[in-house]
Amino acid sequence: MSVAQPPPPRLQMRGITKRYPGVIANNQIDLDVKAGEIHALLGENGAGKTTLMNVLFGLARPDEGEILLDGEPVQIADPADAIARGIGMVHQHFMLIPVLTVAENILLGAETMANPIFLDRREARRRIIELGKRFGFEIDPDARVESLSVGWQQRVEILKALYRQARILVLDEPTAVLTPQETVEVFAVLRRLAAEGHSIIFISHKLYEVLEIADRITVIRRGEVVGTRQPSQTDEDDLAELMVGREVQLAVERGTSHPAEPVLTVENLKVRSDRGQEVVRGVSFSVRAGEILGIAGVAGNGQDELIEAITGLRRSAGGAVSLAGQNITSWSVRERREHGLGYVPGDRQKYGLVLGFPISDNLVLTQYYNRPFARGIQREDAAIEKWARDRIEQFDIRTPSWASAAGTLSGGNQQKVIVAREFSRDLKALVLDQPTRGLDVGSIEFIHKQAIRKRDDGTGILLVSAELDEILELSDRIAVMYRGEIVALVDGRPTANKEEIGLLMATGGRAPTEQPPNGGTSGQAGTAMDMPVKGAKS
Amino acid sequence: MISRPRSYIGRVVVPALSILLALLVASVIIIVSGLIGPEKKVDLLLPLVAYRSLLVGAFGNFKGIANTIVAATPLMLTGLAVGVGLKAGLFNIGATGQVLTGGFAASLLGVLMNDASPWIAIPVALLGGMLAGALAGFIPGFLKAFTGAHEVVTTIMLNALVQLMVSGLVNDVFRAPGFSFARTAPVGNAELTGVAGTTLHFGVIFALVCIPLSYWLLWRTTVGFEIRAVGANPTAALYAGMKPRRTMMLTMSLCGAFAGLAGAIEILRLGYYPAVFGSSIGFDGITVALLGQSNPFGIMLSAILLGAMRAGAPLMQIQARVPVEIIDVIQGIILIFLAAEIVVRKIFRLRTPQVTGELQTITRTYGEKVVG
Numbered sequence: 060m061s062v063a064q065p066p067p068p069r070l071q072m073r074g075i076t077k078r079y080p081g082v083i084a085n086n087q088i089d090l091d092v093k094a095g096e097i098h099a100l101l102g103e104n105g106a107g108k109t110t111l112m113n114v115l116f117g118l119a120r121p122d123e124g125e126i127l128l129d130g131e132p133v134q135i136a137d138p139a140d141a142i143a144r145g146i147g148m149v150h151q152h153f154m155l156i157p158v159l160t161v162a163e164n165i166l167l168g169a170e171t172m173a174n175p176i177f178l179d180r181r182e183a184r185r186r187i188i189e190l191g192k193r194f195g196f197e198i199d200p201d202a203r204v205e206s207l208s209v210g211w212q213q214r215v216e217i218l219k220a221l222y223r224q225a226r227i228l229v230l231d232e233p234t235a236v237l238t239p240q241e242t243v244e245v246f247a248v249l250r251r252l253a254a255e256g257h258s259i260i261f262i263s264h265k266l267y268e269v270l271e272i273a274d275r276i277t278v279i280r281r282g283e284v285v286g287t288r289q290p291s292q293t294d295e296d297d298l299a300e301l302m303v304g305r306e307v308q309l310a311v312e313r314g315t316s317h318p319a320e321p322v323l324t325v326e327n328l329k330v331r332s333d334r335g336q337e338v339v340r341g342v343s344f345s346v347r348a349g350e351i352l353g354i355a356g357v358a359g360n361g362q363d364e365l366i367e368a369i370t371g372l373r374r375s376a377g378g379a380v381s382l383a384g385q386n387i388t389s390w391s392v393r394e395r396r397e398h399g400l401g402y403v404p405g406d407r408q409k410y411g412l413v414l415g416f417p418i419s420d421n422l423v424l425t426q427y428y429n430r431p432f433a434r435g436i437q438r439e440d441a442a443i444e445k446w447a448r449d450r451i452e453q454f455d456i457r458t459p460s461w462a463s464a465a466g467t468l469s470g471g472n473q474q475k476v477i478v479a480r481e482f483s484r485d486l487k488a489l490v491l492d493q494p495t496r497g498l499d500v501g502s503i504e505f506i507h508k509q510a511i512r513k514r515d516d517g518t519g520i521l522l523v524s525a526e527l528d529e530i531l532e533l534s535d536r537i538a539v540m541y542r543g544e545i546v547a548l549v550d551g552r553p554t555a556n557k558e559e560i561g562l563l564m565a566t567g568g569r570a571p572t573e574q575p576p577n578g579g580t581s582g583q584a585g586t587a588m589d590m591p592v593k594g595a596k597s
Numbered sequence: 598m599i600s601r602p603r604s605y606i607g608r609v610v611v612p613a614l615s616i617l618l619a620l621l622v623a624s625v626i627i628i629v630s631g632l633i634g635p636e637k638k639v640d641l642l643l644p645l646v647a648y649r650s651l652l653v654g655a656f657g658n659f660k661g662i663a664n665t666i667v668a669a670t671p672l673m674l675t676g677l678a679v680g681v682g683l684k685a686g687l688f689n690i691g692a693t694g695q696v697l698t699g700g701f702a703a704s705l706l707g708v709l710m711n712d713a714s715p716w717i718a719i720p721v722a723l724l725g726g727m728l729a730g731a732l733a734g735f736i737p738g739f740l741k742a743f744t745g746a747h748e749v750v751t752t753i754m755l756n757a758l759v760q761l762m763v764s765g766l767v768n769d770v771f772r773a774p775g776f777s778f779a780r781t782a783p784v785g786n787a788e789l790t791g792v793a794g795t796t797l798h799f800g801v802i803f804a805l806v807c808i809p810l811s812y813w814l815l816w817r818t819t820v821g822f823e824i825r826a827v828g829a830n831p832t833a834a835l836y837a838g839m840k841p842r843r844t845m846m847l848t849m850s851l852c853g854a855f856a857g858l859a860g861a862i863e864i865l866r867l868g869y870y871p872a873v874f875g876s877s878i879g880f881d882g883i884t885v886a887l888l889g890q891s892n893p894f895g896i897m898l899s900a901i902l903l904g905a906m907r908a909g910a911p912l913m914q915i916q917a918r919v920p921v922e923i924i925d926v927i928q929g930i931i932l933i934f935l936a937a938e939i940v941v942r943k944i945f946r947l948r949t950p951q952v953t954g955e956l957q958t959i960t961r962t963y964g965e966k967v968v969g
Contacts, residue, residue: 372835391838392838404836409830409832409833410832411836413834416826424833425838427819427822433818436820437819438817440817
């Protein structure tokens with residue numbers, strides 16, 4: 060035995076195997092994370108990242124394998140046990156109660172008691188402020204969570220774990236909901252945590268982020284570890300190939316566009332939110348046939364309402380929308396569709412699909428009443444089936460049968476069903492709302508290619524995405540939406556500058572300290588970047 | 598048509614097991630009731646005797662079968678009144694009120710045409726009952742579509758409203774002189790009399806036509822596609838260019854029409870409208886629809902099952918001395934097991950699927966925003 064043996068890694072997972080009926084979610088996975096290390100876990104949706112973390116967090120029991128903390132084998136019974144052992148989890152969807160304060164949320168489940176009946180709020184506040192200071196983000200413990208921006212809510216989640224003395228912090232796709240600037244800020248926090256000796260497991264499928272933040276990267280594919288890399292030894296293409304198992308074209312060939320006449324024109328459009336606030340405040344733009352106009356913006360700056368007004372799901376409060384020269388402002392959803400407007404909705408499960416219906420019915424969801432799918436009111440099942448078979452083949456929808464329920468498909472294939480339905484018509488204009496949200500690299504590649512093809516067929520495409528990279532990759536022109544207004548309209552790559560657009564998204568081109576016009580209480584437009592103000596209880 | 602044989606088997610399992618469990622639980626009640634009955638003894642075979650005489654009473658001879666069919670007829674219709682609604686995501690508890698409305702309208706039309714030819718009087722009275730029921734269904738549909746008022750609340754209130762209003766009218770305006778209790782005048786030639794020495798009547802045909810008709814409507818037409826889409830995902834229906842509000846109003850009217858027809862048949866069979874018309878067929882429709890899994894043919898089978906229990910009960914009471922009320926008990930227990938599907942699946946260790954479809958309609962939280 061040598062005297063200078065290095066300390067064992069903070070966490071070792073050895074030979075973890077987890078089987079579910081019909082699938083092996085994790086197959087002999089080894090993972091070790093050192094103290095002070097940021098270890099990225101990279102893989103497509105369904106690769107087994109979540110299962111592995113559920114095993115770590117005591118939510119799933121492995122069929123084989125062992126977990127060692129600081130070299131000691133442990134059995135993790137449940138999440139409470141995991142927390143007690145210093146494992147903290149920050150979920151993609153925050154587990155926060157909006158109406159409670161930061162301190163109350165942090166205390167929930169880990170109450171600091173003054174005596175058996177009352178909380179020791181003072182001590183709790185002191186610890187929260189101290190923790191915040193230590194890791195470089197001072198937060199007001201009395202701010203209500205609902206008044207915080209998404210980026211700050213995430214920090215509350217991190218604080219929650221730190222308050223419970225987590226030494227291993229798991230972050231599940233932490234940047235999915237953040238702006239580029241917020242991502243930079245959170246990365247700074249993570250680096251500081253690591254420097255203080257915390258171990259961080261960073262789950263993601265965004266390649267460039269992983270390369271930027273991680274000390275080591277473990278790639279998982281189909282439940283198995285296919286490689287571990289250091290950022291200095293690899294690049295995006297290498298990681299993508301590892302992740303997907305084949306060579307992937309990360310950036311589609313956008314080619315040159317040949318824009319013609321305007322097909323979708325929005326003039327001084329005003330739209331109110333459900334709460335009656337004007338969240339689209341006089342927007343004007345025009346999408347020309349054969350081009351992709353991207354709308355960049357932090358989620359909640361009025362994009363949803365803008366799209367709903369264009370597609371007919373929401374009444375506008377002023378202004379006009381015209382499609383191929385005709386004013387469609389007061390038309391119904393169906394009239395707009397029949398006039399050549401296609402729409403891939405942002406929430407595919409809520410709007411895009413009827414999950415309990417067969418794929419075939421979903422493929423005709425918007426055209427079921429037309430020939431050849433119906434004659435009079437009688438449905439023509441043979442025609443529907445044929446159409447479905449053709450779409451499934453043409454759009455490479457992976458399913459055992461056209462009669463399978465849409466809900467049984469993976470996210471990527473569900474999106475392909477919607478894309479197949481919307482793209483298989485002659486369209487004048489097409490609205491794509493977050494077309495690749497939550498999808499894996501392979502599906503993204505496919506959908507991007509289809510969009511370019513549709514553009515080259517002469518369709519005018521309006522692309523709305525919270526992913527700035529997606530906007531940059533596809534758009535011929537880019538409009539930046541901020542607090543209900545278009546604050547900039549620039550040409551796409553190669554002239555577009557990512558940092559510049561990111562800044563516009565975050566500040567609207569104004570000084571970042573400026574107060575939001577609506578007082579910043581809505582949680583919708585306007586609050587995305589606001590720092591929690593001391594004593595702001597709204 | 599899309600064939601999904603496996604899912605059909607899956608859909609039959611829970612109802613069948615619910616019936617089985619209900620019969621088992623009812624057996625215990627029957628045995629215990631023997632203990633407190635006139636003979637005061639425990640007879641473990643009593644349930645078997647009771648169920649056997651129930652079966653014989655319902656299917657033992659042609660008359661019994663006829664009685665079963667006649668009892669099943671209105672249940673098929675009220676079953677459809679609830680089941681079709683469930684397909685559109687609507688829980689129609691108002692079948693009772695719609696039955697009364699339809700029955701009352703049919704009785705008035707029958708009185709008006711009491712000396713017309715039965716070939717005219719009966720269809721007109723039945724059709725009038727359907728239309729009146731449709732109106733009674735349209736009202737909660739309209740309220741749901743345009744104010745968001747939940748149909749469970751509005752239909753329950755309408756049930757009470759209709760019941761009191763109709764019985765008030767019969768007690769006062771439409772009371773026929775010369776009878777010891779408040780009732781309308783006889784419907785004369787519009788009465789549905791039994792044929793061939795049985796209770797079988799002309800109205801049975803109307804009900805039997807409604808079964809395949811609603812199956813065709815739901816699964817083979819674009820209207821049915823809209824109904825099912827609105828029920829399964831109203832926001833997606835809206836996105837697809839359908840009109841969920843219109844579909845809700847249409848569906849509730851259709852449900853009301855089925856219930857109205859049921860009421861019309863029952864009243865024309867009776868020959869008049871009594872001020873106190875205490876029929877449970879409206880609420881029984883809920884059991885029938887859930888047992889039939891909202892499938893029209895399933896509803897037909899469930900209605901026949903429940904109708905058979907009604908028709909066989911008198912013989913059971915005579916032979917086994919088990920009171921006919923045990924039928925209500927069995928029906929209630931079936932409903933409990935159906936509603937608590939999870940319990941049945943736990944008992945028989947069945948795989949629990951995600952809560953979807955009809956059950957979701959019933960367990961869904963109230964006060965959701967209506968889309969459209």
